[in-house]
Every structure is written in structure tokens, then in C-alpha cells.
Amino acid sequence: QVHLVESGGGSVHTGGSLRLSCEYSGLNFHSACMGWFRQAPGSEREAVLTFTTFNMEQHYLGSVKGRFFISQEDAKQTVYLEASDLRPEDSAMYYCAAKEAQWGDECDLDTRFDAWGQGTQVTVSS
Numbered sequence: 001q002v003h004l005v006e007s008g009g010g011s012v013h014t015g016g017s018l019r020l021s022c023e024y025s026g027l028n029f030h031s032a033c034m035g036w037f038r039q040a041p042g043s044e045r046e047a048v049l050t051f052t053t054f055n056m057e058q059h060y061l062g063s064v065k066g067r068f069f070i071s072q073e074d075a076k077q078t079v080y081l082e083a084s085d086l087r088p089e090d091s092a093m094y095y096c097a098a099k100e101a102q103w104g105d106e107c108d109l110d111t112r113f114d115a116w117g118q119g120t121q122v123t124v125s126s
């Protein structure tokens with residue numbers, strides 16, 4: 001019964017930064033594949049980054065590479081998306097996702113997740 005809750009969204013100008021949080025429960029964190037997705041109105045949902053919790057192997061959408069980074073704080077059962085140099089095209093509802101994964105499993109941007117948060121809105125103005 002994995003439960004994910006996102007927070008930290010908001011409105012910023014181009015070039016600004018946000019730190020999105022995903023608080024999790026019911027997750028075997030050390031045996032998981034997790035990711036952040038986003039969906040803008042009228043657009044398909046897309047994966048922006050994924051990572052394995054067992055070795056922190058990371059995959060990033062090309063357009064966010066070098067601007068978005070992941071971090072975690074085990075004591076608070078929270079993972080973060082550190083988003084900087086934000087652009088209007090980054091505006092979207094952002095979701096975190098998770099699935100069970102064993103050591104060595106693939107966890108790329110095409111991963112199908114079965115647990116999702118409710119989303120947090122990011123708006124970047126010109």
C-alpha cells in the first residue's frame with residue numbers, strides 16, 4: 001500500500017528554482033525504482049527522471065539534464081526533485097511514482113510505475 005504525496009510546487013519566473021518533495025510510506029525504499037513525471041494541459045505525461053534506490057542509477061529527460069537533480073532524506077521518508085533554471089516549458093503538474101525493484105533491475109524513463117502521488121503544480125512564467 002504505497003502512498004506518495006508531492007509538495008513544493010509553485011509559481012516562479014524563468015530562471016527560478018523549486019524543490020519538489022515526495023513523501024512516501026508503505027515503500028521498501030531500498031528496493032525500489034522511483035521517478036518524477038510531469039504533464040501539461042493537452043500534453044502526454046512524460047518521465048523527467050528515474051532512479052534506483054539500491055545504487056542511485058539515474059536517468060534524465062534530455063531537456064532537464066543539468067538542471068534537475070534528485071536527492072533524498074531517509075529520516076523524513078522523502079525524496080526531492082531539485083529543479084533549477086526553470087523554463088516556461090517546464091510548467092506542468094509534477095508527479096512522483098514508485099515501483100518495487102530488485103538490485104540490478106532496469107529503471108529507465110520507460111519504466112511503468114504502479115504507485116503515484118496526487119501531483120504538485122509548477123508554473124514558470126516568461
